[in-house]
Amino acid sequence: MEAIHLATINQALQDSEIKHFTFANPPEELTLESGEKLGPITLAYETYGELNAQKSNAILVLHALSGDAHAGGADGWWDSLIGPGKGLDTNKYFVICSNVIGGCQGSIGPSSINPKTCKPYGADFPLITVGDMVNAQARLIDHLGIEKLLAVIGGSMGGMQALQWMVSYPERIRSAIPIATTLKHTPQQIAFNEVGRQAIMADPDWKKGHYYGSTVPAKGLAVARMIGHITYMSDASMAEKFGRRLREDKEPFKFGAEFEVEGYLHYRGDNFVKRFDANSYLYITKAIDYFNILNGKNLANIFSGLKAKVLVISFKSDWLYPSYQSQEIVKACKLAGVDTTYCEINSTYGHDAFLLETEQETQLIKHFLNTASNAHNGVKQ
């Protein structure tokens, strides 16, 4: 009884409260990759575990398209990976997760107030890139007094940010774990995002992005999310989850959601609208569509000089970010002589696997981080 009680208290202590960091106050605004200036910038972030005296045990967790700063603790989107004794062991490591700029969960984004107009930015918010997201994170890391991160880790768009760290701040990371991601968005990936964006912009409530204070473009955003969810699953995982089963509470309408899979997509879409801003969806999908870490450089040079260790993970049934894209990352690392490990996890969950196959990921990540952290402390394997 007592043990359980203590465990609960410990868990509660580990759970982080959301914190905010504001920087780039005018006239020292952050210059975005587009050349536009943005400031002041607020980042929402959470931390788990304790930063050690040498400040050498910090891990930055990078979220995907619809994620937020609440990665660990109850209802955290990567709770199965973050916590005492877990893959990102908060007894050993200081874990940080921040909401990206352009987001809508406490960090600056299109729904934030534009200081110049005292109204929400809406579509006047500047276009942002994955590079901008990472530049903002670097400022947060400065603020926390951390010179070098033990690791940056993330899946999907989080993986793109990890790759961006490898290129933008190679000297500030000791290891990187890009999961289920790509060096650049492909036409297929852009196409799916474009359908989502069109759904939002076709909603009459979108009003060219200036809908704050009135009805939000809920239908459009829900459809965008439904398309997203299809691409996150696999043929096999959908068949297993829904089959051709019919809903018990089907609506008395010819084209109502009859099949369970339809009901699920509706549920997912409607739920998403409650927590996500349609304009953020537009801005963030644009940022990942523009993502191309090569940016004119060739594969062999992109990571040259990188001293960090890299662990690349992909999933067999992920058709949105297929394994060949992770193998391209591995190839670029090998060509640059970067100390790299690659594993393709056998999973039927599709792209969602990076959030679901945490048992397999834990095994790899735990040992990899051990090696990375021992290498720093001079411990011989």
Add this chain to the structure above:
Amino acid sequence: MKQATIKTEHKIILNWINKDASVLDLGCGDGELLALLINEKQAQVQGIELSETAIHRCVAQGLSVFQQDIDTGLSEYADNSFDYVILNQTLQQVKKPDFALKEALRVGKKVIVGFPNFVQASARLQIFFKGKVPVTKALPYEWYDTPNLHFLGIADFKEYCKKRNIQIENSAFIRKNSRVKLFPNLFAEIGLFVCSKQVSYQKKPALQ
């Protein structure tokens, strides 16, 4: 890892490899040999392995390994990028051994090849007297569950090297954990070779 537990074939391979050498192990399995190379030879090692479970075991030992099918080639490595490439108990399991060895010889200055000798005496006896496909210590699989796709003997490999202009620099043969000195093609369970590209001797241009 204690010296006593090191397999004979691993001991021989370790002896062939210089200190601080760079080594690529193709089909590195659980990473047993890679770990030995790091500990005993301070080698710079990389491993390639197809099995996901084996990759997990390698990572658990702190090794850097890639999950990859050797049959797709080693195009991301430049010529002579390793001092040694190891194909130990791998060559007979790949789809295209000719291609795998060619790629290994391209990216490695030297290639160490180890394989089970299919024509070893007990195998010959089983074929002759039982009239069945042999199951031996070095070839412990039944015909229906063997990972081996190609069956070769020591004489076959030597002949192959001659045909392909591959130079055999050194060799060792093992039976019951000890070295075989005589008639290896008949007695050895395992053959180990150090191979390199044949240096083609060009006539020096006559001094003018």
